[in-house]
Amino acid sequence: MNQKASVTEKGAVLLGKHLACDAFDETRPLRAVTHAHADHMAGLPQSLKKARKVIMTKGTKDLIDAMQGTSYLRRGHIQALDYGQTVQYEDEHITMHKADHILGAAQVMVEDHDGTRIVFTGDFRIDQTPVLESDILVMEATYGSPHCRRRFHKDTQGSLVRLVQHGLKQGPVFIFGYHGKIQEVMQILNSADINVPFIVPENVYRISRVCEKHNMRLGKLMLQNELEAFALHEKHEPYIGFYHMHSRDRIGLDNFRVCVSGWEFYSAIRRTGENEYLVALSDHSDFDGLLEYVRRSRPKLVITDNFRVHYGETLAKEIRKHLGIQAIALPKNNIF
Numbered sequence: 001m002n003q004k005a006s007v008t009e010k011g012a013v014l015l016g017k018h019l020a021c022d023a024f025d026e027t028r029p030l031r032a033v034t035h036a037h038a039d040h041m042a043g044l045p046q047s048l049k050k051a052r053k054v055i056m057t058k059g060t061k062d063l064i065d066a067m068q069g070t071s072y073l074r075r076g077h078i079q080a081l082d083y084g085q086t087v088q089y090e091d092e093h094i095t096m097h098k099a100d101h102i103l104g105a106a107q108v109m110v111e112d113h114d115g116t117r118i119v120f121t122g123d124f125r126i127d128q129t130p131v132l133e134s135d136i137l138v139m140e141a142t143y144g145s146p147h148c149r150r151r152f153h154k155d156t157q158g159s160l161v162r163l164v165q166h167g168l169k170q171g172p173v174f175i176f177g178y179h180g181k182i183q184e185v186m187q188i189l190n191s192a193d194i195n196v197p198f199i200v201p202e203n204v205y206r207i208s209r210v211c212e213k214h215n216m217r218l219g220k221l222m223l224q225n226e227l228e229a230f231a232l233h234e235k236h237e238p239y240i241g242f243y244h245m246h247s248r249d250r251i252g253l254d255n256f257r258v259c260v261s262g263w264e265f266y267s268a269i270r271r272t273g274e275n276e277y278l279v280a281l282s283d284h285s286d287f288d289g290l291l292e293y294v295r296r297s298r299p300k301l302v303i304t305d306n307f308r309v310h311y312g313e314t315l316a317k318e319i320r321k322h323l324g325i326q327a328i329a330l331p332k333n334n335i336f
């Protein structure tokens with residue numbers, strides 16, 4: 001059975017006979033990109049050159065265009081799909097289904113000639129992700145350890161809104177997160193009627209515009225190098241600066257700062273510095289969410305992704321123990 005799915009040493013999730021997801025594999029004519037995070041776009045230039053077809057959702061295509069420029073994907077043959085749309089390749093059918101993670105994120109299902117349903121979840125948060133019934137399930141294992149259980153049931157979004165409102169009383173607020181998560185935060189704040197300007201660098205601006213095109217409502221965006229943005233900054237008037245997590249050590253150091261990250265399991269908000277807070281807003285399932293997906297998907301075999309995180313082995317063991325379902329971590333012995 002596990003001949004039908006695998007994860008290679010280079011992180012390619014192989015489903016059925018023809019498809020490689022999220023990394024290049026030279027033996028596979030088809031490549032899928034589950035979403036536009038860097039660790040799921042491995043070897044994409046090679047796939048664009050060598051694969052017959054590269055499959056992704058329209059949202060993911062628009063995000064990659066915004067990040068890399070529109071000529072980047074034109075080097076290959078792209079098929080951009082809607083959720084639920086199926087493509088056939090020889091005797092297999094491939095469908096992308098919604099995953100609640102970032103804009104465009106997808107789960108991939110391959111149904112082969114004898115009706116075996118092979119599913120790769122990609123990255124997902126259980127909340128709004130439809131659980132697909134499967135025979136073989138390949139799943140992410142980001143929070144695949146029993147230590148990664150969220151111990152709080154507080155309204156994290158409400159806490160975030162109140163924290164930002166509190167910060168704005170003192171002046172500008174700087175928020176740091178990963179692509180996709182930043183736009184989710186904008187959406188939360190905008191729908192809570194926080195309508196100060198959102199000042200962003202070019203890369204965050206481009207990605208935010210794509211999210212708006214896909215019907216997210218984000219608020220009043222302003223590029224950081226616009227005169228109006230300078231003026232707000234000079235006068236120390238309230239605004240919110242949104243920056244990628246990688247800029248955290250060099251931007252907004254003297255301001256009220258908020259980092260959004262899933263790597264927090266004990267409280268919705270934690271103070272991490274004099275004027276800095278961590279908000280536990282995650283776009284991944286925690287350990288219980290991962291087990292819940294497996295329970296409801298009812299596979300005969302689970303393969304945990306042991307390439308992208310270090311909890312693949314742990315999660316496989318816990319699935320065997322708690323659910324009595326055969327589970328293995330691949331690739332084996334990955335040294336993270």
Ligand SMILES: [Zn+2]
Pocket residue numbers: 035037101123
């Ligand atoms: Zn991701």
